[in-house]
Amino acid sequence: MKSLLKKGFNALDSLFSKVFTPAWNPMYQLGALSFFYFWIVAITGVYLFIFFETSITGAHASMEYISVEQWYLGGIMRSFHRYASAAMGVCVTLHLVREYAMDRYSGVRWFSWVSGIPLLWLLFASSIGGYWLVWDIQAQYIALLTAQWFDWLPIMVDPMASNFLNEAALSDRFFSLLVFLHIGIPLSLLLGMFIHIKRITGARTNPAKGLAAGTLLAMLVLSLWQPAMSQAPANLDMTITEVGLDWIFLNPYTLIGSWGPGQTWALLVGLSSFLTIIPWLPSKREKQTPVAVVDPENCNGCGWCLADCPYEAVTMKVHDYKKGHQQSVVDPDLCISCGICAGACPSSSPFRHVDELTTGISIPGFHIKELLSLTENKLHGLSTDKPRIMVYGCDHGSVLDDMASTNIATISMPCTALVPPAFIDYVLRKDLADGVMISGCCEGDCHYRLGNEWMNQRFSKERMPILRTRVPRDKVRLRWLGVQGTKQLGREVAEFQAHLEEEQLDFVELSNE
Template sequence: MYRKFLRLTKSLTVSFEKLVNQLTTQEHNPLYFHGALPLYVFWFLIFSGILLWMYYIPTLDRAWSSVNYISALPTPGDPINLASGIPYGAVVRGIHRWGAAAMMIVTLLHMFRVYFTDRHRSWRWLPWVTGVGLLVFVLFVGLTGYLLVWDARAYYIVVATQHFLNAVPVVGSSLSSFLVGGEGITDYTLTRFLFFHVGGAVGIFFLVWMHFIRLKEPVVTPSRATNFLLVGFILLAAGTLPAINITHELLAKYGNDPRIAAQAAYVASDAPAQIGTLVDTIRYDAWYMFPFWLIQNLGVGWTWVILGGSTLLLCVAPFYPKDRRANIAEVIEAKCTGCTFCSLDCPFEAITMVERAPGSKFKQIAVVQAARCSECGICVGACPFQAIELPELHSKTLEADLLALVKKGA
């Protein structure tokens, strides 16, 4: 039943990609680079984030105005003269803001593509489980990014998160004071959030390393043509998204000047946070804010159940259903010369070269780690000495089959 479902999703995915292939050809189909896309967007976030960091001041009284100084919204009555902002600051902040949304979108695309094509199970459990970790980290880094703006919404998120953490038995209140760096919200709180945001991004790099550790030559960048197209798309989006987001209210607020209204529509912070004054409801972002929507509508308990439960389900997904695993590659000791071809070609790093005992005819021998073997036979194709074989599909059988076929045809 479940296997049938996976076969169906695979068939649908391939049909959809066939359509894209007709537009882009196989070599440049962006869906064949689904794993490289999140990393690609991540570079945009890193570089725009470094630019934003240069002007960010993590204190309660300056955080909001420093962020808005970058994007230079000429808000009437603001204590700092924001009109003299940073050239293209709004574009950089816009790329960081909308890049975060793109990050979640391409990460989910990657996850569903891998799941729908049944490429998450068994020997691939480590990339999948670290991938779940990466998803959690992306969510965490995205949310802490919303806190740094330190507007009314950020304050709401902090209060709701404290509420959420307080529900944990025994350690709940410690967790919640760990979050804000003390009993109440102080200047230390924002320094801590800045660390969560930047440190979390570094944590993503660490998890990406874990994600790749069992993959031979992971695809880390889309094809060159796709790269150029994506840069163009991002610049185009940076230009058009604000235009789409201009509302009548924004236009009226900024004296009917569409240029300034467009700048405001890029990122639009709420009013500065005021500690002790909680807004009734916040603007929900489609990709990162859903935990707070859950907290508000279902309560803290159900949010814990839903978030924890779905993470747990994702983590156990690769272990069910179990395959038979009868065709794991075997090295024929007498024939293996230690040439390393199979270990170089194994796509899942399942073959390691080990020193033979002193006095042996050959220096090294290939050793298969059964749990990592995908039974694909790529090592059989790589071996010039018939020294590694799949037990249920010996290359001698293949050769006999093909000779019989040639004879029948002639």
């Protein structure tokens, strides 16, 4: 099922990248979009609270005033409040399913996965509170079913339902409690969201500006076309026969009515528990390779690996024996073994005058020395009848298996940001290959979060270690096409080879002249 989901998401990713461009692709920013919707709900909520009356008769009337009399501002605010919370519910669900499909929930990532589960409950509770406050017939339905649901629990001394017996039993103070909950629960949700991203370096909590602007514009049009309105006022002296439901958040309520409260608790608590233990369930996913190891002798304490680690696994400490120096330290509980740190290390240069290439930080399963010897071995055997190309790819991006040929060498690794820019310089300068192609996950959707972004920055000299100016840029290509772009990468490699061949012919012609 997971591979099927992954294929589906890959297809969606490609489609959205074409329409929105990779930088605006909403599928790569589901978490950031959830934050964005949260802030819309929070800001509009503050405005609505100014006009909201916390009383039995005032609640519905004040919401009607906001929607009808003040449609041009309050009505739009209310619609934004409603639709942003619904959109957040959809984005959060997609975010969860996508992270599962892409295998981004186990190992070091367990913390983000597990800390996300309570957020589902808090989001659910926040939305329920919002609908309740309006005190229309949907709120009445929520009140009755919530009471029925909670009264099933043996912890309730006085049945909650006795608060909603009829109109006479209802108290204004109850609305004050609801307001308190509707502020307190979303604040807890926000706190939980910050805990959720705690172990991630530079977590993306804001979507791309273009995507945010498009979202706001779409919501404005929707709010004017279909403003969020209340239903008929609640009347506890009459029972509800038919009610318009928010099917995004209130699905479990239909289960309370049809299955019963006990079964609904069992289903939701069971589902949450199952989701919580998923990272530790046996799975076919690849096992994590050993974590990064620091070699104090070759670590100069520059901190580039610390800056590049996507999971805050690297910290600095006073050097073990070099006075006045620092050295990197890897927290094995946080290291995901992507190797990005090895690619960032200035010691990972094959130009160094040492008997055996070593570096300050590396992944035991894919040491920089092994990468060098693999590169040299693969390139030495290539035929020179056509331009030779070294293709570095990642295990989660475009598949390189069928790409190798007599002129093309391929090496796949956990993340291509493991390749130090000095390697590319070395391969071209030593004439081991005529061109270097770096491929990997889709742009904006690196399996290890930041690999392709860091590589882009290293190549454009915005991030250390940079690709030196002397490296001819027309002999190096970065292509982030993902697994779904495997065929395209094959075509682009062929096109790259043809381009290099043309250049070689031009060069020969010029030399002859």
